[in-house]
Amino acid sequence: MSDKTVIKVDSSNSPKGELGQKYLASGKTVSMRLWENEQPNEPKEPAAREYETVGYVITGRAELHIEGQTVLLEPGSSWVVPKGSSHTYKILESFTAVEATSPPAQVHGRDEN
Secondary structure (H helix, E strand, O other): OOOOOOOOOOHHHOOEOOOOOEEEEEOOOOEEEEEEEEOOOOOOOOEOOOOEEEEEEEEEEEEEEEOOEEEEEOOOOEEEEOOOOOEEEEEEEEEEEEEEEEOOOOHHHOOOO
16 A cells, blocks of 8 residues: 555645745645745844654755753754743845754644744
8 A cells, every 4th residue: 555645745735824925835744935035134022832853954044042041043954942931133245045843733723833
């Protein structure tokens, strides 16, 4: 019996979240999202999410402010935000990154709170 759950998602047709993220492929326990050409900004209020995030920078630079630390994110950098960690991002130059969240961030409104 072949697996019928394999899907392909084209980011040009992906739905967008309220924060500007594009939702990509999503499984039962992990999902992907794309932050594309995010522009420089001041950090938003820190938030703690009910999912773990791992990310990878494609272009640009940003600061991840997490639990009293500042981490510079540049092309080729990857990072982890543990579930429940207080954090925010400050975009320093036009920023594109892909993230994976577990459990999927967009389910049950986890991403918009």
